[in-house]
Amino acid sequence: MLRSALAALLAVSLLTPASFSFAASAAEVPTVTGLSLYDQPALKPGFTHFPYVNPEAPQGGELVRASVGSFDSTNPFIVKGTPASGLMAVYDTLLASNPDEPFSMYGLLASGVRLDPDRRWMEFDINPGARFHDGTPVTAEDVVFSFRLLRDEGQPFYAAYYADVTSAQALDDDTVRFDFAKANSRELPLILGQLPVLPKHYWANRDFTRPTLDKPLGSGPYRIAAIKPGQRIVYDRVDDYWGRDLPVNRGRHNIARLVFDYYRDQTVALEAFKAGNLDLRIESSASNWATAYDFPAAEQGFVKKLLVPDGQPAGMQAYVMNLRREKFQDPRVREALNLAFYFPWLNDNLFYGAYKRTRSYFENSPMAAGGKPGPGELALLEPYRDQLPDAVFDKPLPIAEPEDLRPRLRKALGLMRDAGYEIQNGQMVNRETGKPFTLEVLLYDTQFERIVQPLLKNLKRIGIQGKIRTVDVNQYLNRLRSFDYDMVIATFPQSINPGNEQREYWTSAYADQPQSRNLIGLKNPAIDALVDDLIRADSRQALDTAARALDRVLRWGFYVIPQFHLGATRIALWDKFGHPQPSPEYGLDFDAWWVDPDEGPRIEARQHGG
Template structure:
């Protein structure tokens, strides 16, 4: 499922994103011949009819023109190919590629045709066919054919990031039926969301890539078929995209009122503080403000006071992203869950919220926070039916402890409980050092970061660990080195994110399963390998009803919480934006995600902002 990535650019960089709006589909009745459709939905029919003219939240008459400059925080980039393991891809590359279908962010469980004009799903779910639009073109003018679709799938499975092979493992084959029809076949009892996931496959030009080394990162302006193309690359510093004037899909209902801005610019900054100064100076047009302190105190400057800069918040319509510190469970010292639980108790959220965050956050407790998917209280009968067969693999508290787990009140009591857990795990104090009683090895932990802004959040927790006798340190590296260390699993603890949708599916394999534990840059950075988790994830993916899905997510949530593989952080339940007031945007916003493609530059507002900036 599709979501926001912090480390890998583009809609289709699967290792660090999930498909936030895509889910399972409605099944035609057994025995009825399949009928070509314009879209697919989880329950009943898609909200929009076959003859819809545009998504309901867009302005189909939005003006075209102008530019939008945003910051990309990180040292640099060295690749314009977001689909491979090597290199650090530039921000925004996903806007240059189209897929077979696209999601409507105003619906939780629907997709509509993009490159595909119609979709044909086998009543027994053994395959899906896509009929391509004859007018679909790549940027170099070549037509998009079924051969390109099959080539893209095979190329990404063979030479793309390893997560493609995991994500599409249940696709048994792809068949070109004619120049504009392609069929994907599925294994028996495949995931219910698989037809939608295949629809989001990026389509690459066979004629361009078949004679090139796809695995080698470079900075070429590779042709896609999307609404934007690469216009300029300033290596490591800036990438500029221009709107494709003769974009083949401009008039499609899924695109009307979208892709209005002529130039999209991403400027690179070493850290967020420098990027904030650039925004205040008018060098950046818009920023997503993820730092509570900046949001509370950082906007007392002339442009904000005179109304040139404004702030707005967008409520989140999906479960809050689980962000947290993860242990590298591949290292023996973190394999005992008592050690992980002890170290988790050193995260003092009340202190952080009061002293750093202006009491603007709530503590995240669940992998499915702020949704009906999260576990609450004791397990229900439906959850117990799923958990009981796995009892031998589970912490007994899964059955007896209500969620959220109760923690000792006050830091002193939490540290006392952590101390007891470490002693239970075989640690002792010798010469004022915490060491394992058998090996004599000290308990060490290095926090690996690439963003200096997170250091102030990590330091209080590491100080609390040090009070227990843990040897702690922080290492801040550039993004390239950070990614390289993640690829080789060379870390003790890092920050990870697990975005969720209202209908979790195949992406859960990349998050939690044993299969993903050894895939470089999969979301399962911690290397969690638990047979109970594996079983619950597979059951979740194949859930036959909404009720069954909820039971599986809640059961999985309980097991994950008691694994203590993640120290959850916090969430706000909204997205905070600051912008120079020269843009128009949907009002209200789509319910299940902010669509920046539906924004536009307001000519009158833009002229006024330019006049004010010149007058300062």
């Protein structure tokens, strides 16, 4: 909603001469309903729904899914506590992403957007019909409150996301303005579009930083209906949801009830799915996918399997070494540990040949570095030549897979000797201190143990003693937050348009922040600068070049042991759901699924033994 003439007049009368030019230019900037990172949004004003959805999808039914571990909080935005699954369905954001475009967003809470052509500021007009679940209007003041609350008291990545926002102000009840630093990320306007808006009147007298099991107030399509702490959380669709008929929502949020049941581990959850206690399962195990779905209900056609291609980069799933531990400081040690991971054996013997080896932090995308650096990469890398290994500049990238493990382990032994270690009585020990080199891999899911054991077996062959420590999810998260681990298995997900989140992954500012995603503990000025180059990229070509330069430096640092990727999502489901076909290219949108009114009762009768 545009500002009233009186409000605009009062705003202008209070402006200083220095800021008056911004007000004048704001009046000249057109109001739009969608934004895209580099080009124009694919969907024109007046579109009625996302093209991939079924706008006439049936309404109703229930979707029951599994979560592993436990939860003790319904606040997903803070450092403390273990939040329940599904909580973001309670909240609306200013804009909504279209999963069928690389990075375009359209109006949700915001009915209009104005973006300065020089990207120094933007304004959002709040939809006059937007309401929280208690009927209170959503205002610009709620937006400013949410921005400041998340930036100052939320998880560290919010501060990283919003680092280039210099001010946020409510110009009136319906208009909020953000001003940006001179050099800012091109994606910053879209990142602000992802801002979840919290009700100021609800949180004003509550401690936002403490975990809670209250049912929080939001404005989104679902509200919490029931909570059984640590065991189950249930969401009901909001019947009078204010945004139900918006173009970004039509054909979505069709299922009336969403249920997340908690299980000790994936093995128990799989058995619950087979028994009909769960409706849908995202399968992470290649072995299960190949062998575990031959039970009677599947053979009778009540259960089916889907393999949905993923148009996003594969990202990096890896064993992550904690550089805060002295033993991992030497890059020769890290490279030796990399050499002990032998993917071909795993893929042949455990994964039924399903996976590809991950090499790049931007795997399966044009942002993955290859060969030696080209002129564009060299221009970004050259200022940091004295801070980077020579190999970054003049050698092809590492991770080649010899056919035999033996030459890999011979090279690993040589690297460990060069780093000051030797084998004594079958153990790798530090020559100066006599202290054995040992490591512990911290896990929360027994499913990963079979992946870790071959690595530890190979390390034992060169005298390195390793062990697995599997703990419950809460203990795992507490140790992760305090960086109390040698090695963990973690994923650094990537989108086709990486940006501000890279700060939290790799930069010095986040190395010591509890619950940051800088799990490695990186503190490297060259990497900090390359992350800034990526974030400031002003074209697709510049972004790809900056990502390749960053990828190259991270890979030559041997900070992680890359694992594997599939490039698709495996879904097993009881066949009572309808869903878009094909799925949107850049994201799996379960919000666009529905329960088939004809098949649902038949399948549910089979699930429950009818």
